Amino acid sequence: MLTAHLPSGYVLGRLLPKTIAHAMPVALVGAVVPDLDMIWFHLVDNGAIHHHRYWVHVPAFWIVAAAVALPLAWRFGRLGAALVFFAAILMHLLLDTISGGILWGAPFSDHLFALVTVPADYSHWIISFVLHWTFAAELVVWAVALILWLTRHRPAQVT
Numbered sequence: 001m002l003t004a005h006l007p008s009g010y011v012l013g014r015l016l017p018k019t020i021a022h023a024m025p026v027a028l029v030g031a032v033v034p035d036l037d038m039i040w041f042h043l044v045d046n047g048a049i050h051h052h053r054y055w056v057h058v059p060a061f062w063i064v065a066a067a068v069a070l071p072l073a074w075r076f077g078r079l080g081a082a083l084v085f086f087a088a089i090l091m092h093l094l095l096d097t098i099s100g101g102i103l104w105g106a107p108f109s110d111h112l113f114a115l116v117t118v119p120a121d122y123s124h125w126i127i128s129f130v131l132h133w134t135f136a137a138e139l140v141v142w143a144v145a146l147i148l149w150l151t152r153h154r155p156a157q158v159t
């Protein structure tokens with residue numbers, strides 16, 4: 001997924017109960033955290049390997065992180081925010097699975113699982129992704145986020 005991780009975090013934050021403290025900022029951060037590996041990918045590795053192979057895109061890493069962090073968050077009264085964070089991470093990995101590929105089998109498999117393989121039909125991979133039908137998923141996420149943002153101040157209907 002190229003562009004829709006941040007708006008997907010907004011959608012998640014909007015759909016969560018208002019009783020969860022700091023749900024929106026945590027959802028926004030969690031939705032983009034795995035792509036922070038792009039800094040390493042570009043500045044250190046010079047694109048040597050697919051950035052989805054870095055540990056921040058590996059589900060097994062986040063399972064271990066959640067196993068450590070969630071009990072601590074519960075102990076310190078921050079379980080709701082911690083659950084939102086890991087839900088946003090999971091959402092990121094699921095969205096990346098559409099066409100980007102995720103190491104769902106790691107550490108037992110090094111296969112990047114993707115629902116659809118985007119062919120390199122154009123001179124630059126970004127053009128190939130943007131003009132592929134799977135980019136419609138990104139547009140849907142953006143549209144939902146935009147609708148939720150435009151209706152953010154409407155009071156709930158009382159029936």
Ligand SMILES: [Zn+2]
Nearest residue numbers: 034035092096
């Ligand atoms: Zn990603």
